[in-house]
Amino acid sequence: MRQCVRMSVRVAGTVQGVGFRPFVHGLATRLGLAGHVGNDSAGVFLEVEGESPAVRDFLLALRRDAPPLALVDEVTAREIAPVGGGGFTIVASRAHPRAGTAVSADSATCADCLRELFDPTDRRYRYPFVNCVNCGPRFTIVRGVPYDRRLTTMAGFAMCADCAREYADPADRRFHAQPVCCPACGPRLRLVDPTGTAIGPALESTVELIRAGLVVAVKGLGGYHLAVDAGQPDAVARLRRRKHRADKPFALMVPDLAAAERLCAVDPTARRLLTGHRRPIVLLPRRCPADGTGGTGVAEQVAPGSHWLGLLLPYTPLHHLLLADLARPIVLTSANVSDEPIVYRDEDALHRLTGIADAVLTHDRPIHVRADDSVVRPARGGAQVLRRARGYAPEPLSVPVEFPRPVLACGAELKNTFCLGTARQAVLAPHLGDLTEYRTWRSFVDGIGHLTRLTGVRPEVLAHDLHPDYLSTRYARDRTGVALVGVQHHHAHIAACLADNHETGPVLGVAFDGLGYGVDGTIWGGEFLLADLTGFQRLAHLAPVPMPGGPAAVRQPWRMAAAYLDAAYRDAAGGVPEDLAVLRRNAARWHQVTALARTGTNAPATTSAGRLFDAVAALLGRCDAVSYEGQAAIALEHHADPAERGRYHAAISTGQPAVVSGVDLVRACAEDLRAGVAGPVIAARFHNGVADAVVRVCVRLRELTGQHAVALSGGVFQNQPLVERVVSGLTGLGFRVLTHVRVPPNDGGVSLGQAVVAAARDRAGLVRSD
Incomplete structure (x- = not known):
């Protein structure tokens, strides 16, 4: 007779909001195991009971067969006394003394939801908010952990009977999908003019306005974008004047991969980046130059003088509907003025976009955290991340050194990100921008508070740049009750590259950039260092x-x-x-x-x-x-x-x-x-x-x-x-x-370098405790 065992299991990583509990439920049911699974503020907890071989297979499959969006960092299991009984259930979420867990990044619409979106027989036909456990909003709607509907911006939308039935059905891919909704119970679109007066029908009218050459602000996952027809030179030029963006290229959203290939050379790496679940802006070489007349579908004013175009494919159901109806490329650029951060609050959209947008396509699902589009470029057979934001952040990064104490690294002044480090992981915040802009500074301060609450990281060590006038440096020095670690800018760059490649050095580091404060008080930027994570020599x-x-x-x-x-x-x-x-x-x-x-x-x-x-x-x-x-x-x-x-x-x-x-x-x-x-x-x-x-x-x-x-x-x-x-x-x-590979070579990666330098120095006893 085979032995019956019961195991208490904890799973850490990005395991909330990715269909992990439904996956566990289905796996246990198939293997004939009893028990339960639930979320808490530290991850996923479960108990499983059954014959020993089946339990062993279950534990192996937890990591091996995890859902596509899950990142399993650790599975710990201990044997406990069997309790008998049958069936496997999903139990209510609960608190945990070690609050904090990894929150999934927002994910592009999956193939299953896309089929429903364009199926006239489906009850979610042309519904702009279709989603399931494998796709949709995550980080940008999360207010707290554990990841449950009540702690997201979907809390105000009560599920209808049909959605509630899907949510409760273990065989349905919307089983415990927190943003689940439909036309009967979910968010709704609204198109308004600059006075706030509704224009309808919203989607059809938006298409008409863009075709007419007008500028429309469109609410996305992490903020509002400004959209115009990319083939109309006057419309693109008008957007440039209003946005005060004289020369910097605009990003283009194209309907599908075929449209991307007509405009640019798309190799296998680019194809994977364009169509993957992250859906960044991908910088690609033009296949043919723009002619200024719209003959190629792209006006010269989109990317003046550039041999490259920044392309992205639709990543929300709303984008898919717009691009399908327009059937041509559109400019889709952050809704802001010049270097201000992207607008993401509904109450700010009309006020801050007055004089820029001719109309605003909005909806009533709030965005809790702003997140710009990520930017990547195919490079050396892989991808070089130039801006790490939506689709990537706040996905944890494994690092080659353990953090003896939790670390907050405050980053640089331009292209700012901040980084939280604990155990052997670093969580990099989404791209913020220039901290000298007040709204970006507020996002920096508020973002630190939000991400520390989500992750449960309580920093005891703060790392910062040596430049005394950087606002990020001042923030660190104004904090009390923490140990401070100053990290030279170019050492942080090389340390970030080491951590990116999961190495500790020493290496010869070549750090070439615009400006960085040197240890001698002068401005460095063309440096050759002998460096490891602890220190460096300028050679x-x-x-x-x-x-x-x-x-x-x-x-x-x-x-x-x-x-x-x-x-x-x-x-x-x-x-x-x-x-x-x-x-x-x-x-x-x-x-x-x-x-x-x-x-x-x-x-x-x-x-x-x-x-x-x-x-x-x-x-x-x-x-x-x-x-x-x-x-x-x-x-x-x-x-x-x-x-x-x-x-x-x-x-x-x-x-x-x-x-x-x-x-x-x-x-x-x-x-x-x-x-x-x-x-x-x-x-x-x-x-x-x-x-x-x-x-x-x-x-x-x-x-x-x-x-x-x-x-x-x-x-x-x-x-x-x-x-x-x-x-x-x-x-x-x-x-x-x-x-x-995983973080930008520019200042967007500096905070990761600061974090691992602080960890290495702390391990070496070089950080004074205050």
């Missing part, structure tokens, strides 16, 4: 160059061109050649700016790689002034001829630390330009020269340190041709190269 860097006007040099790249050219031709007869167009375009202020550079007055020195790229972009006439971060470097990247293999040479000093001459690269660009060499060739030779310098420095540092692994991080390494050339050069010489 090489780009040669310092003045930034005439300080922050003005970031907004006006021609100033960096002036500084670099002044340094390049200071000893030449006649100084900077007057036949250079960048000088002629800015002649009225040129000598004033170079005087600042020479005297150092309001011209702090920087080793920034980003400012070097700015200088060359301005020299080649791509960008004298910018309207968004990284614009000049992006323009230079798009300008480069991919077929050109020539490169410029940068001298590298023999001292410690070694110094790389960016001036040499700028001088070579200028001389080729004066000789009549084509701009795309010069841009490519510059990229190749930077890559060559990185490789040569790494070879020298390998000889010095014996390290064969290199980690590449920082916003400059979003530049695809640069990354490809550096990786190719290093791997060809026997290096092992780490790049970012």
